[in-house]
Amino acid sequence: MHIPDGFIDAPTSAAAGAVAVGGVAICLKKAADQLDEKRVALAGLTAAFIFAVQMLNFPVASGTSGHLLGGVLAAVLVGPYIGALCVTVVLSVQCLLFADGGLSALGLNVVNMALVTAFGGYVIFLLLRKLLPRTVGGVVASSGIASALGVVLASLVFTIEYAIGGTGGASIATVGGAMVGVHVLIGIGEGVITGLTVSAVLASRPDLVHGARDLYERAPGGSPALVGDAA
C-alpha cells in the first residue's frame, strides 16, 4: 500500500498532501501537552517498534503473506494523536531512506496509513469498547476488530483516491475490488495480530495500553502514569 510516484496524478497528490499536513498539524497541537521531552523519546521508540513490526510478515493463507500496518495498534497503545504521528514518521523515513512510497505520494500514504487507520480505526475501537463488556477481553476484541476494519477502511480510501486521480487504465471497480479483497485478508491477519499483541502487553504492562486506561485507573499500588517507575 505504499503508493509510488506517478500512481495517482499530481493535483490529487497535492490535495492529499494538504490534508496530511493539516491532519498532522492537528495531531501535533493535540499531542503537544503530552509530548514533553520525556514522551518524545517514548514516541520515538514506539515509532521504531511500528517500523520493526511492519517487517513481521505473517502468513495469510498457504504461501501468501501480509505485513502489519500498525496504525490501530499504535493508536490503542499510545493514543490516536501520538500514534498517528509515529506512523507518519515511519512512513516519511521509509520514503526518504528506503524509497518505499514516492515522496510526491507521501501525503496520500500518510492519509491512508496514518490518519485513516489511527483515527478511523480508533473511533471504531471506542465504539466497540462501549458495546463490549468493560474487561480485558473486551479491549482485546475491540482492538482486533477495529484494526481489521481500519485496514479495509484504508483500502477503501485508496480506492476513492484512485477514482479521483488514478493514472491506471483499469476500471475503478476492478482496482477497488482487488484492493478491498486483498485487504480484507490482510485485515484479518492484522486484526488477529493486533488483538494478540494488545493482550500480550496487557498481560505484562497493562499501564502501557492507552486504550485500556479506564480499566486500570484504580489499580492498587500502580499509578496509571507510565513513565519513570519502571526504569
Next chain:
Amino acid sequence: MGGGHLGHAGTDGLLIPGSTVVHRAPAQLKIAALLVFVLAVVATPREAVWAFAVYAVVIVGVALVAAVPVLTLLRRLRIEVPFLGFALFLPLLGSSPRVQVLGVSLSQPGLWAAWNIVAKGTLGVSASIILAATTPVAELLQGLERLHLPRALTAIAGFMVRYLDVIVGEANRMSIARQSRGYDPRWLWQARALASSAGTLFVRSFERGERVHLAMASRGYAGSMPELHRRVATANERVAAAAVPLLAVSVCVAAHLVP
C-alpha cells in the same frame, strides 16, 4: 507492500561513503531538490516521452557525479517490483481501443497507464536512492529540521532512527529463537507466537525508551540535541543544488507546451 527492506542493512548501511559534490551538499538542499524534482516528474504528461528521457539522463548524470555504482542503483530499485507487477496487468485489463503487440491484444490506454507508472515510479525511486546513498541519516534529520519541519516530528524521527537498529536486532533475535524452537508458520492460526513476540517487543522498546530518557536527562538533555556541526549552505552550493530541480521544472513546463 513495503516492509522487509531493513532485514540486514541498518539505516546507515544505505550510505555509500564518498566526498563528491553530491555528498558534500547540505542535506536540506538535497531534500528540497528531490521534492521539486519528483513533483516535476509526476506533473509531466505521460505522452511526452522525450521529457522522461531527459529526466533519466539527469538521474544517471547525478548518479555518476555522486559515484553511486549503477549496479547498486539497479539492485535497490527492486523495491518497486510489486507495483511493476500491477503495471503489467493494466495493458491486459484496460479498455479499448486495443492494439496488437506480438500477436497479443493489448489495451492502448492500459499501455499508457503502465508506461506512466513504470517511468514516474522508477525516476522517483532512483532519485530517493541517490539521496539515501549520499546522505548520512544524522545529516538527513538535521536537513529536515533546517527545512522547518515541526520539532516534535524531527525529534521522534531522531529517536526512531537511532534505536531502529537496536529494536530490529531485538526482533531478529526473537525470530531466531522462535525458529530454533521449530516455529514454521503456514496458516494464520499459527500466528500466536508472532503476536506475543510483538507484545514483548513493544514492552521492551518502551522500557528501553524510559531508560534512555533517564540516561539523557541525567546528562543534561532538556528537549533538543546540540547541533555539533552547523552547515549553512553557501551561495555556490545553492546554485548547484538548484540546477537539477530547475532543469526538471523547465522540462515539465516545456512538456506541457510542446507535447
